[in-house]
Amino acid sequence: MPRWTHYGSVEELMSNPLQHLCDISKKAQQHSITQNGMEEAMDYLHKLHIGDTLVTSTWKTLFAAYRAELAKLFNRIGVTLDITSNELPFGRQDLTTPIHSEILTHFLSTSEDRLDLSSSNLGTPRLHRTVASPKPLLVDLTSTLSNLKTYSRVIRIAPEKQQFTYAQHNHIVSKILSSRPTPTLLPKMETLLIAPVTDLTPLDGVLSLHTIFDQSKQHMLKFARDPNADEDTSKSETFDPVETADKLGVNAITFQILQSKRNKLLKFEWKRVMSDVRDPGVFVSYLYARLCGCVLFLSSSLSMI
Template identity: 25%
Template sequence: MAACAFRRSIAGQLSKVLDLPPENLIKSISAVPVSRKRHDADFQLSIASIEEGRSSDCLAQDLQLRAQKLAEKLKCDAVVSEISTGPGTVNFTINRELLAKTVLQQVLKDGTQYGTKSELFSTMPKQKTVVEFSSPNIAKKFHIGHLRSTIIGLLGVGFQQFGDKEKLKSSPLQHLFEVYVQINKAAADENTKKLAQDFFRKLEEHDEQALSLWKEFRDFSIKEYTRIYKRLGVHFDEYSGESFYQEKSREVLKMLEDKGLLQKTTKGTGVVDLSEKKDLSSLSTVIRSDGTSLYITRDLAAAIDRMNKYNWDTMIYVTDRNQSSHFQHLFRILKLMGYDWVDRCQHVSFGLVQGMKTRKGEVIFLEDVLDEVRSRMLENMASAKTTKEVEDPVETAEKVGLAALIIQDFRGLLSSDYQFNWDRALQSRGDTGVFLQYTHARLHSLEQTHGNEPVTDVNVACLQEPGAISVLQHLLRYDEVLYRSSQDLQPKHIVSYLLTLSHLAAVAHRSLPVKGSTPAVAQARLCLFQATRSVLANGMKLLGITPVTRM
């Protein structure tokens, strides 16, 4: 990694002055975010990060002085051309030609692995992670909320009353949704509720007729889900819904009973006492009074089974934040059962999408949204003066539209709700997925126009303009951004980085023309734009976006 080489060099000099091992300093040296308003150094050392033993009051008083004293003991060398201080930081400017040469060589050499080969990740052992997300239950159409997850429903009784076998074959999820709406209206009737409970109990008891109908729903549902997942670019290694664990949940209940954790209430439900003082002030119900299991019972069985099957290092559950309490209970029960590996389980919660409407109306299904965004993008492409002829306009519109949805979704904290706006999401300028795709296509076109071969041997003295330096400085930060996202599991850091990269590329594209420049300058600039497009494509793919080459 280019940034790694520079960090190591800076750490080497600092270690001699501070009498600390260089490896202890690496993570305290960070690339400086690019600012349009002023010229910045390339790296900075935070004095606070190496003064952890001191009180914060003491640090507040003399942080700047310590930075100045440390800077005075350091010297410029073949790597560092300037040393300065900021508020509690020592700043390092890298030799400009060395900066350009090292960054460009590293980006083009590492290709898709640029950023991930950084030593920032070297202390992170290779691990096996199980991620559970988008858990649709049988026969429930994708709602817009399923862009972030999917919801649960079972329609046995409804289909017996309102179902149509032919409609089920031709349009399974649409028909089952219609059945769901009808049975929901009827659910106010106590008799209907009882029938639904009986159907579920029959399923758990492996009643042949109930099981046959459920399997039919499941097969049709998975086929439809797979088709829609494909549009999202999502592939699952395993489809194993919570219903798969109905039988194993019996084993879990037996384990809870054997460990003295299962208690019966006066109503006949089975509960686990989660309170610290064991005073029943906090309970989690794990079995209904009729003996049927609950979500949490099956989730307990699933967690245990997946550990036995995969021996994972980390398991991550991705669901909306309304389920936070459910996962707190789940993890607490697993801990009480003696499974210490539960400490390596994590719930990543997300907020809700608000205000989304399609032209069809208020009820929003994900497939309607995907169709809508593709339709709107086709219209925008048809009316835009800059649109190039593309081989498959529909496919291009689908990819660009999906990028718009993903960037809109990932721009903020995952746990935050956000207001969706079609016009804002589909703008070709500004902080949007459309702008990322447009920038990538534009840079790809530039490469095609001037020869599609990777440029390697360039005169880096030709890349000293402010626009070029800003792009190079930003490319330096890529590994830190990836590392940060890997730590807090928030994609917003990558989104922000890519949007800034696209804006910097747009400025550089205007101020650093390839066409009409001397061969040496043209080659150097082309190499800069190739490196930019490569990192842009890498980051987009991490977010689930397929970069387009024409639009």
């Protein structure tokens, strides 16, 4: 086994692939690790099925891969983000974590290099390994999940990132909703997003995310059974469970961070949800892949509202 095992167990690496890519790259710079050493680390991560996009040691390629990961999520939910716009839930404040600050500084450096996920401005990351048809991240993570000894994931939120309100949460949700091209579907989607989370009460300082997701799934399935129930809704509109899962997932993650104002520890019981035979499948696959891959970005973004 390569010497990189001291950077974390399989469970720890699986908990947040993107975070550990950043951590390993940061440690490599601190210890002057050679290019060959970084490639060895990337090989190790790849063998653990951490993801389908692995980068070399330079910060430039790490930024490009980070940006591409954001594109995967936001392009799927139809959101166009221009990180230079003051109207979006982003700002230019410095973050407490140096690597976050460096990443955001890179994104905000020039108007030509702004983060516009709907265009071709993303650039082409120089990858350590190029695969013609890489497996989706959710496939790799879900298949590896069965080998883990623990199915619970605890997310720690720093104190400076715990001051959020429902107004801020709804502001982000409204930004997501406003990007939809079918106005007649907006009220139904807004209910789908906000209703499952407005009445939750954390118990004993721990909020179990399965409560949010269980309620969200019920709303999603109800919406799926009769997507054209409203008379003013066009019959041509169809229900896309993947898209809906994306929207619910973003909502659940933002609410998870929002609720950390009262709870330093947030726990999601993966084993219980994965064993739920009523689950539509794509929803859990999405949640596992995106919650692991994007919580780093969302926690950073929310702290700058």
